[in-house]
Amino acid sequence: MRHFDYARAESPQQAVAAHGSDRDAAFLAGGTTLLDLVKLDVMQPQKVVDINGVDLTTIERLDDGRLRIGAMVTNTALARDERVVEDYAVLSQALLAGASTQLRNKATTGGNIMQRVRCPYFRDGVSACNKREPGSGCAAIGGVNRTVHAVLGTSDACIATHPSDMCVAMAAIGATVEVQGPEGSREIDFGDFHLLPGDTPAREHALEPGELITHVVLEAPIHGSRSAYLKLRDRQSYQFALASSAVIVRMDGDIIREARVAMGGVGTKPWRAPEVEAALKDRTASEALFANAARLAFEKATAYSQNGYKIPLGQQAIVRNLSDLTAA
Amino acid sequence: MSDKQHSIIGAGVPRIDGPDKLAGRANYAADNLPADMAYGYGVFSTIAKGKVARIKVDEAKRMPGVIDIFHHGHFPSLYRTPSSFAQGNKVEETRLPFEDERVYYEGQFVALVVADSFENARAAARHVEVEYAAESAVANLAQGLDDNGTQAGSGNHSRGDAPGAFEDAAASIDVTYHTPVETHNPMEMHASVAYWDAQGNLTIYDASQGVVVERNALSKIFAIAPERITVHAPYIGSGFGSKLWTWPHAVATAAVAREVERPVQLVVPRQQMFTTTGHRPETRQRMRLATDANGRLVSLRHESINTTSFTDQYVETCGSVTKSLYSCPNLTVSHATTQVNRGTPTSMRAPGAAPGLFALESAIDEMALAAGVDPVQFRLDNYAERDESQDLDFSSNHIVEATKQAAERFGWHDRNPQIGSMREGREIVGYGMAACNWEALKRPCDARVSLRADGTAFASCATQDIGTGTYTIVAQAVSDVTGIPIDRITVKLGDSSYPDGPISGGSWATATTLPAIAGAARNALDEMKRYATGDNGVFAGASSDELDVVDGGLRNAGGKQVSFAEILDAARYGSADGEAHTEAADSQYSYRSFGAHFVEVRWDPGISHLRVSRVVSAIDVGRVINETTARNQVEGAVVMGIGMGLFEATEYDERNGRPVNNDYAEYVVPVHADQPEIDVILLDYPDLAFNEYGARGIGEIGITGLSAAIGNAVHHATGKRIRELPITLDKLMDDVPQAQSA
Structure with missing residues (x-):
């Protein structure tokens, strides 16, 4: 069998120390991505640092109203947390729209942020893939790209979507990622955490080697707001989004005072759409307004051989979500 | 068969194999772990057409636990089966595994590692270096038509003058439909566990919808008598047709088990269940x-x-x-x-x-x-x-x-x-x-039923229950004929050493198996009546015709009722047995x-x-x-x-x-x-x-x-x-x- 070193950490400090700055080391949380990709021989960590013994499982309300979530809080626990259900419905719904019950019971908050793309050409270990083997090309362009490939934020090097639902909700809510590394702790704005593929799709996030996500801090809920996650896919469950929207609105009568919109299934990262938000702000809710605003999100979209439908579908995900949320 | 007895036919009897499945007592192919078993893991082609130009196994062979690595340059010589449906030795892919260096599809076996553990076999498989001489593949139906046109198929039919009538019709349509490849994807992986005894007899546990046909096909492929091969498939985690016929992995498993002189298990990975175990074509x-x-x-x-x-x-x-x-x-x-x-x-x-x-x-x-x-x-x-x-x-x-x-x-x-x-x-x-x-459809079938001295019944047939309920309906048929309650009937299927039964396909298992089971049960009853009316019998001197079958026993015109157990006890026999053969449907x-x-x-x-x-x-x-x-x-x-x-x-x-x-x-x-x-x-x-x-x-x-x-x-x-x-x-x-x- 393929041998690797295994260490079990009891604290973030221990975990970081055990990991070091070794690029061939990997943290093991729920394992729903890592074990999968190791079995497929797509990831070959030489060292695995198990962080399931690290106590990062609490959710706490900070004095400034923000919600601080431990990286090892499971997707199930987060989705069912009363404060999340009350104040961040969009997050609870997004989590429950993802994966299956068994996977959500294992998957963690930090791990969900770190999950890797579902592009079959990345996962097959054979095809050209700049993520897996930089410089080899992108087989998805011109190949089978109907479901898990993006129309926003793509490059000639990579078109895979970021698969997470949770992250789309977090992108809409606004959040800070707290990390600990060999050089100490730092914070990364959620919007800066995931990187566009550009010419370097193998580089997927802002973490330096050896840095560990310890918490995600959600921005304080917008007083008087409503939120929802709408996920569109072929089957009703257990499929990654073809297109999804996370929407938060604060209404004043039928006027939208504030809107936050993010999208999944269409972008190479969890896709916040500030141009849509700006177009909605202080405007009277109407289907025509929603349609015009949603169109703005896709002005720079690129259709590939099989996924052009995501451009209208993504707009539908925004329009319907807004329509339901703003209905009296 | 009285109406009262017939009430078990049609009833919603719960599956008799359900408790074993729920409790994990039902052994599927890969659950069998004979002593000293080795594990196989395949190396699969990453091109769809071409040749294996070179295969390097030296490094992989030196890896921990590796016993041997087989490929087209190192594999025993086998024979093709004529693949005849009528002879009952059909396979879908007649080419033998590792027959030559040709690659016909992506995901074709090009090497097979045997090692002392699954992990070691898989790790070594990933270190087998295969160089291909790839050729341009024909990737779909449209490309196939462009490249090589069509070959005539079977099952054609014509009557009247369809083109002529079309021209003169009041209304007409001319439309073309397209369906894609669909893959069976049963939950249970295709898997084989094979071993040979010292006398050269082969035993194979396989995820199979047809143990008799698999036995016959392997008999042709290994050129040994069918009696020397036993195929077991008591439980199948569904097949939807993909497990009807023997695929290359089962042949390869049996072949390498003989070479390494140990039992070998091979499980086909999910990815290769899309390539080397059949599919519904486009x-x-x-x-x-x-x-x-x-x-x-x-x-x-x-x-x-x-x-x-x-x-x-x-x-x-x-x-x-x-x-x-x-x-x-x-x-x-x-x-x-x-x-x-x-x-x-x-x-x-x-x-x-x-x-x-x-x-x-x-x-x-x-x-x-x-x-x-x-x-x-x-x-x-x-x-x-x-x-x-x-x-x-x-x-x-x-x-x-x-x-x-x-x-x-x-x-x-x-x-x-x-x-x-x-x-x-x-x-x-x-x-x-x-x-x-x-x-x-209804195929020929043999079956055996024993009515035993402990009051139970035993029925066997070399058909399979692929999750559909065959065990249960066989028990219903035995109960229907003998009056023995379901919970005292044992049904054994999925073993090629039982009387020849049909493949579990074509929706014909029920129509084929039940008449044979009922016939065997009736023959067992006739035997029971002979015992009952014989010299030491409980109805000694009576005629069999005077005896009715009632609730797991016999009753005479006078109302005297004696259970099968008592009849057998009196005659000092362990069981009354019956076999039957039933024919295919007429035309x-x-x-x-x-x-x-x-x-x-x-x-x-x-x-x-x-x-x-x-x-x-x-x-x-x-x-x-x-x-x-x-x-x-x-x-x-x-x-x-x-x-x-x-x-x-x-x-x-x-x-x-x-x-x-x-x-x-x-x-x-x-x-x-x-x-x-x-x-x-x-x-x-x-x-x-x-x-x-x-x-x-x-x-x-x-x-x-x-x-x-x-x-x-x-x-x-x-x-x-x-x-x-x-x-x-x-x-x-x-x-x-x-x-x-x-």
Whole structure:
């Protein structure tokens, strides 16, 4: 069998120390991505640092109203947390729209942020893939790209979507990622955490080697707001989004005072759409307004051989979500 | 058989194998771990066409635990099986594993590592270096037609003058349908565990829907007598046809087990279950239909082409139902194949009929619209009253009643035929329907039944229970004949050393097995009566004719009743045994099953969301043997039909022929949340011309026609006629942006 070193950490400090700055080391949380990709021989960590013994499982309300979530809080626990259900419905719904019950019971908050793309050409270990083997090309362009490939934020090097639902909700809510590394702790704005593929799709996030996500801090809920996650896919469950929207609105009568919109299934990262938000702000809710605003999100979209439908579908995900949320 | 005894037939007896499955006591192929077992792991081709130019195993061979590494330059010499259905030694892929250096499809075995653990075998497999001389692959049906045209298929039929009648008709359509490759994807992986004893006898545990045929095929391949091979498959985690015939992995496992002189286990990874264990092929079907001024079919042509491999011809007989479902004097059905670089296709639930009725029943809907007739009425007007393709009467045909009953239950009369006219909130409701149909088959069968001194019964037959309930209905048949309660009957299946039974396919296991079981049980009863009336018997001196079988015992005219156990005890015998052989169905009638599906879909254009919301199916399969398992078969087939209609397709990269969506996440089948309200009506008219139980089999008919009913409902809701499965949401959207050509 393929041998690797295994260490079990009891604290973030221990975990970081055990990991070091070794690029061939990997943290093991729920394992729903890592074990999968190791079995497929797509990831070959030489060292695995198990962080399931690290106590990062609490959710706490900070004095400034923000919600601080431990990286090892499971997707199930987060989705069912009363404060999340009350104040961040969009997050609870997004989590429950993802994966299956068994996977959500294992998957963690930090791990969900770190999950890797579902592009079959990345996962097959054979095809050209700049993520897996930089410089080899992108087989998805011109190949089978109907479901898990993006129309926003793509490059000639990579078109895979970021698969997470949770992250789309977090992108809409606004959040800070707290990390600990060999050089100490730092914070990364959620919007800066995931990187566009550009010419370097193998580089997927802002973490330096050896840095560990310890918490995600959600921005304080917008007083008087409503939120929802709408996920569109072929089957009703257990499929990654073809297109999804996370929407938060604060209404004043039928006027939208504030809107936050993010999208999944269409972008190479969890896709916040500030141009849509700006177009909605202080405007009277109407289907025509929603349609015009949603169109703005896709002005720079690129259709590939099989996924052009995501451009209208993504707009539908925004329009319907807004329509339901703003209905009296 | 008294009416009272017959009450067990048709009853919803719970599965007798259920407790073992729930408790984990049911051993599937890969659960067998004989002592000193080694593990195999395959190296699979990463090109779809070409040659293995060089294979380097030195480094891999030095890895921990590796016992040997086999490939085309290092593999025992075997023989091909003639692959005859009649001889019972059929395989779908006749090429032997590692026969030469040629690669015919992606995911073909090019090497096999044997090591002391699964992990070591897999790790070493990843260090086998294979250099290929790749050639340009034929990646799909269209490329196959361009590259090498077609080969004539089988199952063709012609009567009258279809082209001539088409020209003169009042209304006509000429449309082409396309169905993609679908992959069976049973939950249980294909797996084999094989070992040879010192005398050269082979034992193999295999995920098999046909232990006898596998034994016979292996007998040919290893050139040893069938008696020296035992194939075990007591439990199968479903197969849907993919486990009917022996695939290369089972041959390879048996071969290398002999070489390394240890038991070897090989499990086919999920990814290669898309390549080397069969699939339903891609089809293109041209349908030309025409009616007279009264809406009667006057011309029907069904021309089908399916993909096959370069090593074997598999014909998907899409027109098999078209020959006889509708009355039409001028009719042509033809099948052809085109070769592509994929593994050999095989039967998948309702082979031929499932894709064939998508085309036929969609086309009938189109024809009805063109003729201006309601689709239900059109079918009622045109259903055949006898099998015009064979010039035979049907043994029993209640399709008119099935159609009318299902229409009534569904509420077809509420349908507004106007496209898109039925709305509920944001959703547009569509109603569609289709006929379903499947040939009823019955094969030769042997069986054995023992009535034992402890009051129990034992029945055995070398057929299989593939999760459908065969164990249970065999027990019901034994109970029916002997009066012994179900919980005192042991049924053993899935072992080639039992009396020869049928493959579990074609929906023929029930009709084939039960008469043989009943015959064996009656022969055991005759033996029991001889013991009872013999010198030491409890009814010594009486005539067997005077004895009735009552509740697991015999009773004479005087009312004296003695249990089988007491009879055997008195005669000092351990058991009364019976065997029986029953023959294939005769050709006195055309034996077919019939039915109709009615489907409601809901289309929400605002979010391009399509779902099947309601299904009513009326099924005429002769007598229902077990209400619970029968209903389960139809419900499961309806769900599978929803998958076929909306989701399922194995996607091949057109540039190199590689199957891309080769896992459970990306190959989309329905989940629980996709399952609508399903209302199954079982007509339950015994077909006593077919067999003594009047049962015709129920495994496949439920999937036939279902995807067409969905497509017809989608057309009613959206006005869009989707002639290419699956009906995914992007096909229903308007103004979809296209990729800029690079």
